[in-house]
Amino acid sequence: MTSFVATKKKVSELAREHVWPHQMPWNVQAQDDGLTIFASGKNSTLTDINGKDYLDGISGLWVVNAGHGRAEIADAIGEQAKKLAYVSSVNFTSEPAAHLAYKLAEITPGDLSRSYFVSGGSEAVETAMKIAKQVQAMRGFPRRYKVISRRGSYHGMTHGAMSLTGSREEKWFGPFMYGVSTVPAPNHYRNDFGLEGEAGDIMAAKYIEQEIINQGPETVACVIGEPVSSAAGIHVPNPIYWQMLRDICDRHGVILIADEVINGFGRTGTMFCMEQMGVTPDIMTVAKGLTSGYVPMGAAICSPSIFAEFENQPEVSMGHLLTFGGHAVAAAAALANLQIFEEENLVARSAEMGVYLRSQLEQLRSHPSVGDVRGIGLLQGIEVVKNKETKAPLAKTDKFCVELGKKVFEKGLVTRTWNIIHFAPPLVVTKDEIDRMVSIVDESLTEVEREFAHEIEG
Numbered sequence: 001m002t003s004f005v006a007t008k009k010k011v012s013e014l015a016r017e018h019v020w021p022h023q024m025p026w027n028v029q030a031q032d033d034g035l036t037i038f039a040s041g042k043n044s045t046l047t048d049i050n051g052k053d054y055l056d057g058i059s060g061l062w063v064v065n066a067g068h069g070r071a072e073i074a075d076a077i078g079e080q081a082k083k084l085a086y087v088s089s090v091n092f093t094s095e096p097a098a099h100l101a102y103k104l105a106e107i108t109p110g111d112l113s114r115s116y117f118v119s120g121g122s123e124a125v126e127t128a129m130k131i132a133k134q135v136q137a138m139r140g141f142p143r144r145y146k147v148i149s150r151r152g153s154y155h156g157m158t159h160g161a162m163s164l165t166g167s168r169e170e171k172w173f174g175p176f177m178y179g180v181s182t183v184p185a186p187n188h189y190r191n192d193f194g195l196e197g198e199a200g201d202i203m204a205a206k207y208i209e210q211e212i213i214n215q216g217p218e219t220v221a222c223v224i225g226e227p228v229s230s231a232a233g234i235h236v237p238n239p240i241y242w243q244m245l246r247d248i249c250d251r252h253g254v255i256l257i258a259d260e261v262i263n264g265f266g267r268t269g270t271m272f273c274m275e276q277m278g279v280t281p282d283i284m285t286v287a288k289g290l291t292s293g294y295v296p297m298g299a300a301i302c303s304p305s306i307f308a309e310f311e312n313q314p315e316v317s318m319g320h321l322l323t324f325g326g327h328a329v330a331a332a333a334a335l336a337n338l339q340i341f342e343e344e345n346l347v348a349r350s351a352e353m354g355v356y357l358r359s360q361l362e363q364l365r366s367h368p369s370v371g372d373v374r375g376i377g378l379l380q381g382i383e384v385v386k387n388k389e390t391k392a393p394l395a396k397t398d399k400f401c402v403e404l405g406k407k408v409f410e411k412g413l414v415t416r417t418w419n420i421i422h423f424a425p426p427l428v429v430t431k432d433e434i435d436r437m438v439s440i441v442d443e444s445l446t447e448v449e450r451e452f453a454h455e456i457e458g
């Protein structure tokens with residue numbers, strides 16, 4: 001591969017001069033060792049171009065659920081590419097896409113059964129939102145265009161999806177999509193309503209109903225939320241929250257979208273997190289773990305009640321088109337990935353390893369900076385705080401967090417270390433690897449707590 005590129009420059013120079021990493025500031029990329037270049041991966045281990053190994057504590061970006069270096073998926077990709085790589089997504093499909101849509105209907109909760117394929121999570125969210133708006137109009141409610149999302153959530157970075165996202169950057173991209181309102185999310189650590197546990201979740205659900213009423217139910221198209229939001233802090237709501245949302249949306253004619261882009265495909269200990277919430281949404285968005293990242297793919301998976309509008313008005317199609325939707329090679333990769341899930345019982349493994357991971361993380365509570373430990377399945381995190389008593393938060397830009405991140409990485413663990421340190425390894429992770437991940441964070445915490453004692457008040 002490299003012989004095709006005629007240059008004497010080192011790959012690190014090529015990367016520094018020509019690659020635009022999506023969110024890396026130039027003052028880091030410009031440094032000699034600022035941008036790590038990975039060369040290979042096996043199961044839960046990544047190896048960089050200098051031969052150094054790292055444990056992958058976040059599955060790439062909550063993506064590589066089946067683990068790195070899966071020959072079965074690579075073979076399926078190669079075979080499909082040789083047979084047929086692509087057909088137009090406008091009015092054709094391919095054999096693997098049809099098989100995958102069937103498989104998804106089989107494994108998704110309730111009656112979800114119709115997949116609109118896309119290439120990633122943001123596209124899945126854009127698609128779900130547009131389906132909700134068009135279906136509302138087709139039902140005879142053209143003024144139902146508003147979307148309700150939860151503060152702190154993450155739904156992607158394309159313009160529409162970013163409009164629903166907590167960290168939307170008004171200063172660069174505003175004004176955002178018209179008609180979006182945001183509401184409090186479940187939070188068992190610092191509750192917006194000063195309530196604890198289930199009571200806070202119930203209030204958060206009631207707040208959504210009040211928001212629908214305030215906006216005018218005849219103007220609201222949909223409510224969207226991640227079953228358990230990583231971005232909003234991995235707070236696990238009591239299932240009653242989602243059950244109430246289901247009921248509220250039904251009573252007000254609002255479409256309920258569950259964004260399982262991170263939660264889906266075993267991450268939370270069941271195939272989809274909504275199973276644990278006991279609720280079937282009208283539309284579910286998936287991506288990431290669908291192919292374990294071997295090639296990009298996502299989907300907006302709809303219930304029959306959504307697709308019924310297109311059956312009732314058979315001359316109308318969705319006002320939407322993505323060239324790569326249902327890509328044959330991606331669908332073949334997803335099928336091979338899901339076959340691994342079945343053969344290796346990866347969902348049950350996630351539940352089992354999640355319990356073990358959590359038990360090890362609980363021991364980190366003895367650190368003066370660790371305010372909380374929380375999560376579900378192999379989606380866990382610890383929150384570091386300035387003061388355990390007051391729960392005064394640390395910001396991701398505080399020196400404590402920045403230095404913690406550096407130490408964790410130097411010691412060989414790849415993960416996100418903002419004020420929440422994420423633990424979301426591939427579902428094939430072993431107990432030994434979990435122990436190493438936890439002890440790297442344990443040691444790093446001890447070191448930064450010593451060096452930055454002034455930032456920690458507890």
Ligand SMILES: Cc1ncc(COP(=O)(O)O)c(C=O)c1O
Binds near residue numbers: 125260
């Ligand atoms: C819940 C959720 N939705 C949507 C997205 C956007 O996915 P993508 O980055 O593939 O566009 C993400 C990405 O992390 C996500 O976590």
